[in-house]
Amino acid sequence: MTEFCKSTSCNDCNKRLSLFRSLTKEQLDTMNESRFEVHYAPGETIFKQGGPLTHIATLNQGLAKIHMESQGGHNHILSVVKPVCVIGGPGFLVDNRHHSTVTALTDASACFIRIDSFKKVLEENSRFALDMISYLNKVVIRHYHRIGNLAHKHMQGKLAEALIYLSEDVFESNNFKSHLSRQDMAELTGMTKESVIRVLKEWKEEGVVDCKSDYFEILNKESLVKIARVG
């Protein structure tokens, strides 16, 4: 059990999750004791909103969307995540419930760690706890921007922000296969799928962004950034 903990590294790139950098071998073992891996097909649910939060998970392979189902039947995607990341959920140390649903967009695998193991290590290792606080603060900063975008922006601004987010934060490339349907894009931006289609068409004609199915290519980043800023 002292072997390199799979739950902290990506199956593809073997990149270590920076959040876990401060853990000792013993602490990794503590988490490993309860650790198990699960594989998912596209569309399968990893965590369900409202369900009990008994485990923290790390996404080790594939792509997933974190989304919320809200009252009026409207859904919104909070983020798109790739390996290696923690998909714990903010119910941890609060109400032990999931506040969002996590769904695999591609074939994916996740490692589950019991929350009591996770908590134990947090208590033991103050460096790890500070890293966790830093991680959460980064999430909050992202939410700040998200709220700003949604509150006072036109479709073009919101969609531009979303594409820049996918390009920079998720796929780290100007052309990428998003694995997101038009409906998903709508739920990521707070628009309707028809509006997403119209703006994408407009940009295709203007040579700003090209797209075919769920494949996107940002042709004129400068324009897109300007659109995102102006709103």
Next chain:
Amino acid sequence: MTEFCKSTSCNDCNKRLSLFRSLTKEQLDTMNESRFEVHYAPGETIFKQGGPLTHIATLNQGLAKIHMESQGGHNHILSVVKPVCVIGGPGFLVDNRHHSTVTALTDASACFIRIDSFKKVLEENSRFALDMISYLNKVVIRHYHRIGNLAHKHMQGKLAEALIYLSEDVFESNNFKSHLSRQDMAELTGMTKESVIRVLKEWKEEGVVDCKSDYFEILNKESLVKIARVG
């Protein structure tokens, strides 16, 4: 210096901030060493977005709004805070910058604690660190709802959510003096001030919410909740 730390209690109600419940006398002293109090008049800036985050503050008296200035000249209010609360900011342990501006809405006083003192205590006291993680998770949960509201709701739904937020989370009463202008209400909901006025007028006629200046009274909570849910 072993006297009861003002920075962790409200000057009015003397309520202790639950986040600080686990601190020992020595740890309170550590924070007290660098602690100082500042008084503000309405409209004065406590923290400025973009400025250096050198201190964490606790709001001990008065009311403040946490808001963002964004690119297109549009502002949005993230939250309205009352004593006792931490107004640290998510730049802590990230980039040590402020990501929002904090402005006093009434006469207010805040205690400043140097971030190195704060960090030192977080490192020493794992219970405190876990409380901090719990606190941040609660913030994230609130943002989830906020994002949901902004993304796919009509004016009525958004304004209803805002009034319920003020009533339940901030003022804990069905009638309250908000200290918020119509413009502030607009920035809290992602609407224009004109739209805020129109919806409030509509509700006044229907007997759902009464308001005069910045004083609000929720007359029919049930209706308001339904409006918020339907969107």
Next chain:
DNA sequence: TTTTTAAATTGACATATGTCAATATTTATC
């Protein structure tokens, strides 16, 4: 008080964006 300034309100109007239905295209299933 009077004067000045800021904030709130109202109305007319433009338009951005959602809704709905029809069609086309892609993907899945047999």
Next chain:
DNA sequence: GATAAATATTGACATATGTCAATTTAAAAA
């Protein structure tokens, strides 16, 4: 490959909501 199902696209249309200017009211200053 043929059929069925899901998804994407297009167009016509309604309306919610922002914009702008004028007016009223309230607050601050003199």
